[in-house]
Amino acid sequence: MTAIAADTGLRETGPSPLTSAKWAISDTLTMTRRNLIVWYRVPAYIFFSVVQPVIFVLIFRYIFGGAIAVSNSGGYVQFLMPGIIAQTAAFASFGTAIALAQELQKGVIDRLRSMPMARSAVLAGRLVADTIRMLVTILIIVAVGYAVGFRFTGGVGPAIAMIVLATVFGLAICCIAAFTGLAIGDEESVQSFGLIWLFPLTFISSAFVPIDTMPGWLQAFANNQPVTFVVDAMRALAIGGPIEANLLKSIAWLAGIFIVFAPLAVRAYKRAA
């Protein structure tokens, strides 16, 4: 009996911190791999996440673009592409929210939460896979941009920095989406909710038009919201212009979003019912 008790006592203490950390990473990679396989198996996901921004590129480049006056060199296509890329990154969050809501509905999250895996791995694996997915989409949109006349004029370093900034911005939005997906827990509601806040947020910004063409009351919002800071910083990295102020404001906003929403998402996961 003593031997058994000792054995049980040992097992109650659980794995060492080092082993725990190793498992957390291994579990995250397992979940990432699984999410990427699912994405790869359903070409419709890739298709729709790429088709929407491509249509936007074509519509704004060839239909609205001619009517929108911009002051930067290279014309509207140079103005447009950083905005479209930022919006593409933000819209990648639909995938995050919908996938988590589906997993919650189907009981997959219950199954995973009842297992001895790392508690953080489901969210981390989701965000890592969605970031990879987002990066692939962004690169495709950059290529499409090149086909319609867009060029990075600031060199390779700033071009890479722009893509990194877009990806981090998208990841921040994915954190918000992870929280809403788990908190709302219903696929259709999650999708509608995403449209309700992401459409205004990305359109009432400097992404598609110069803000000074908007009515004054709208300018007040557009000039002070994170999408504008991020898009302006991305645009400066892509085609030149003053960077520092916008980049700092972007970083401050993104850090704030992570600090608030990452813990909220984790809490929603732990309490998911």
Place this chain on the structure above:
Amino acid sequence: MAEASSGPAIQVEGLTKSFGEVRALRGINLSVPRGTVLGVLGPNGAGKTTAVRILTTLLRPDGGRAVVEGRDVVRAPAAVRRIIGLSGQSAAIQEELTGKENLELIGRLYHLSWPDARSRATELLEQFDLVDAKDRPAKTFSGGMQRRLDLAASLVGHPKVLFLDEPTTGLDPRSRLGMWGVIRTLAARGTTVLLTTQYLDEADELANTIVVFDHGQVIAQGTAEELKSQVGGDVLEFVVPDRSRINDAVAAIKPLGEGEPHVDQDTAKISVGVGSRSSDALIDAVRSLDAAEVVTHGLALRRPSLDDVFLALTGHAAEDDADAPEGKRRGRRQGSAAADDGAKGRRGKSS
């Protein structure tokens, strides 16, 4: 800690849980000996799923204590998770992945090496008769196959205690029988199983002991035989199409039954427990009803159902208290149109 090696597999004392105004559990006590199957029987909204969610560490109780293999679900949830398996009401599998990939994924999350995860997956696919479908995406599986895969997934980590929340809800009768076979095999190998169900016959087939939940409380506990003896054996049931004759019919069969005949006013269905007199009672009923000139429909004997147990225990039928969530399409109560089938459906089953 000695409790861990000699006590029951599951010990629950005074468990309570409320969701806002709704008191889902009002002080549940359970004790499940090692290697046995406990059937938790009750209608929707009785608290079965809430109890399972607390025992599998998905939900924190408001009060009381729940211990699985000596590990407290609130104080040592990680330790509990290492020794349990859960298969819920829907198939919690990844539909885009193949059967094999689903099980390998779970194996990896139990920290098996790749070769071990693969061989465990192969083993379970064989055991659950899914070998032919192993390389197909799970979304192409039938409902029964998906549930088998889900059950297989809950066994990847060799759980000592398995929780099955309505494992056959929504399955067709054939898949249901298949599932029963699988659960029986697991129990025979010594796994402790807690199984919730809405079907008395299911609990009867699989469980060593049955507890009946109603409104968050245990209202009865015992073997299937003990519960059925509370009902009074077989049940004689028939419909009186001419509602004005219902009282005459009740009067005619009252002397045959053990206890008061129950009349369902919605369906004009009359049922009465007849104890062990089964076939004699059937013949007597035909004679009495004929003598009273009452026309009946679907007169038959059947084994007691959950409804009968509920009637006997609580005086009310096992009505749905809550709206049935999706996936609970199977009604327990036979509608009047299905009275004939309902009366025959559960007979001819070994007991």
